[in-house]
Amino acid sequence: MILVAAFTGAFALAKSQNVVDFENLSLPPDSFWNGSDMSGSFTANGIATFPNSFVDWGGGMTSWSGFAYSNKADTVTQDFSNQYSNFAGNSLINSPIFGVNYNNSDWNTGQIIPNVVSFSSVIQPISMYVTNSTYAALTMKNGDAYSKKFGGTTGDDPDWFKLTITGMLDSITTGTVEFYLADYRFIDNAQDYIVKDWQNVDLTSLGAINKLSFSLSSSDTGMFGMNTPAYFCFDNIMYSLYNTISENHTTALKIYPNPSSDVVFFNKKLNNVEIYNSLGQIVLTHPSMNDFINIRSLPSGYYLLKATDNGEIIKQLLIKQ
Numbered sequence: 001m002i003l004v005a006a007f008t009g010a011f012a013l014a015k016s017q018n019v020v021d022f023e024n025l026s027l028p029p030d031s032f033w034n035g036s037d038m039s040g041s042f043t044a045n046g047i048a049t050f051p052n053s054f055v056d057w058g059g060g061m062t063s064w065s066g067f068a069y070s071n072k073a074d075t076v077t078q079d080f081s082n083q084y085s086n087f088a089g090n091s092l093i094n095s096p097i098f099g100v101n102y103n104n105s106d107w108n109t110g111q112i113i114p115n116v117v118s119f120s121s122v123i124q125p126i127s128m129y130v131t132n133s134t135y136a137a138l139t140m141k142n143g144d145a146y147s148k149k150f151g152g153t154t155g156d157d158p159d160w161f162k163l164t165i166t167g168m169l170d171s172i173t174t175g176t177v178e179f180y181l182a183d184y185r186f187i188d189n190a191q192d193y194i195v196k197d198w199q200n201v202d203l204t205s206l207g208a209i210n211k212l213s214f215s216l217s218s219s220d221t222g223m224f225g226m227n228t229p230a231y232f233c234f235d236n237i238m239y240s241l242y243n244t245i246s247e248n249h250t251t252a253l254k255i256y257p258n259p260s261s262d263v264v265f266f267n268k269k270l271n272n273v274e275i276y277n278s279l280g281q282i283v284l285t286h287p288s289m290n291d292f293i294n295i296r297s298l299p300s301g302y303y304l305l306k307a308t309d310n311g312e313i314i315k316q317l318l319i320k321q
Helices: 002-008 134-142
Strands: 018-020 041-044 048-058 061-070 098-102 115-131 160-169 172-183 199-202 209-218 231-243 263-276 282-286 290-294 301-309 312-320
Touching: 041 061, 061 115, 115 160, 115 172, 134 172, 134 231, 172 199, 209 231, 263 312, 282 290
Parallel strands: none
Antiparallel strands: 018 231, 041 048, 048 061, 048 115, 061 098, 098 231, 115 199, 115 209, 115 231, 160 172, 160 209, 263 282, 263 290, 263 301, 301 312
């Protein structure tokens, strides 16, 4: 979206890159966390919160959806009990723990329900590593009682399994990246593939975001929804933080409190203060010199504050509670 790009382009990226690699979490060897502690979520590397829904149905029956984390790498067992293993059979260097995504589906429509990870700061996502779960990969390769063998009996069926990653700034969609975890649409069957290695996916086109949404889709979809197991594994989400900038990077503007629900104060008197929403629209102005502005009338969300100080244009991210 052009207006969103203009909004996010008003910020400068920190030079350093950061990573969500789950290494602040701990697991015994060959194990996983799936939300059975009923915590409802987990936070990785202090910035990314991954929601989880765990249900104990009684009689030893449980289910989960959303996000889990694991260090399992069984590449040969094709059944539901192996839903936490990555198909690469290994972990990334210095990152033995990885994330597992499972998308639930709507009981009425069969539509896949996206899973959304939230970030506590506005970030520029750079890339992330993804691979298949062993359960999904071997099901596509061999088929089972519920899911077809990709390619069919002849190998000619144009099957596919796709991950869709959507960037969001609050409720505004900033962009979408698609990645095929399996693709059998080639004329030459020798080119058909199911992803087995860790693959790096470029996310830079998503711009400034504070949420990433993950959804899976498949050619093997019937009247009750997708038949392919709705899993994939991921790790090392690389990102940079957005910083406050001025046009010549010399003026240090401080605004407080930030976030705020009422009046925002500046550490200096500013002229021509303008507040932009995430669509790039001016929603509030204060043309005269002042060291505060009242934002009580604004809906909660992220805004860009733009002002002039001694002829210099200053821009700052502002959060309305």
